[in-house]
Each structure stands twice: as C-alpha cells, then as structure tokens.
Amino acid sequence: MTEHQTLRTAAERKLGTPTDLAGDATHDIAAGLNRLLADTFALYLKTRNFHWHLSGPHFRDWHLMLDDHAGQLIAMTDPLAERVRKLGRTTIRSISDITNRQSLLDNTADYVDPQDMLAELLADNRQVLAELRRVHGICDAVSDVASTSLIETWIDETETRAWFLFETSRGNNLM
Secondary structure (H helix, E strand, C coil): CCHHHHCCCHHHHHHCCCCCCCHHHHHHHHHHHHHHHHHHHHHHHHHHHHHHHCCCCCHHHHHHHHHHHHHHHHHHHHHHHHHHHHCCCCCCCCHHHHHHHCCCCCCCCCCCCHHHHHHHHHHHHHHHHHHHHHHHHHHHHCCCHHHHHHHHHHHHHHHHHHHHHHHHCCCCCCC
C-alpha cells in the first residue's frame, strides 16, 4: 500500500479514482468542496423557502429572482459532488451529512419579513463567496486547474446573486 492509499478511508480506497494530485491535496480540496456542497444545498433550500413564503408588493419580481437564484444553486451541486469523486474522494450522502458539514445557519421561522429574507440571503451569499475564494486558493496552490475553473464560474454567479440582492434592497441598509 502506498502512502497515498493509507491516507484514505476504506470507502475511498474502494471508490478511489486515480489522480495525479497528492493524497493530502485531494483531502484538503475535497473537504473544502464538500463544505461548499453542504452550504450550497443549505442556501438552495433557504432560497426556495423564501421563494415559497414571500409576500408583499414586490412578490412577483422577488419571487422570480429567488427562483433564478435557486436554479443557479441547485445547478452547482452535481458538478461539486462529481469533482470530489474525480479526486478519488467521497462526498455527502444525506441530509444529516449536509447538516454536519454546513456553515450557514438554517431559518425555520414561520414568517420572515421580505426585507429580512433579502438581507439574510445577501449575507449567506457573501459567506459562500468567501468560502469559494478560500477553496479556490487551496486548489490553486496545488495546480488543481479543474476545480479552480469551476469555482471561478461559481464566484461570478455568487457575486451576481449578491449584487441583485443588494440592489433589490438598496436603501434598506443591507450593506
């Protein structure tokens, strides 16, 4: 057994995919990508929750905007998980696994004011953006170009979501 094989779990040895990246690098990248995946699922569900429970004079516009945002988020999940698998690592497997890995807070309130929804989603998107940049740095340091290029696209999409949320609520002190 090589050094790289001993660093992996039994499941990863059975499910492992050959890669030219070192075992410690794939471990660190996978950990970052899995946390991003958990946060992406958490942000997707929160965005859908707010989309479903939105009310008020801006309902149509904000409802459609949150629908677009949710679509972007769910579209990130499969490439994130598949990138982890391409690195020979395992990814999340359940709702409880997501809960254990996510850094974003859930919102289970029966009612949230629409302006508070936008503020919370803006803060969460900014938190995801910071994590995307952090994981990008890990990937860049080991020349994982495939992961960095995916992350760069998601950084742009996340910046756009944050921009839309900010502009939608301009004048309401959401900065």
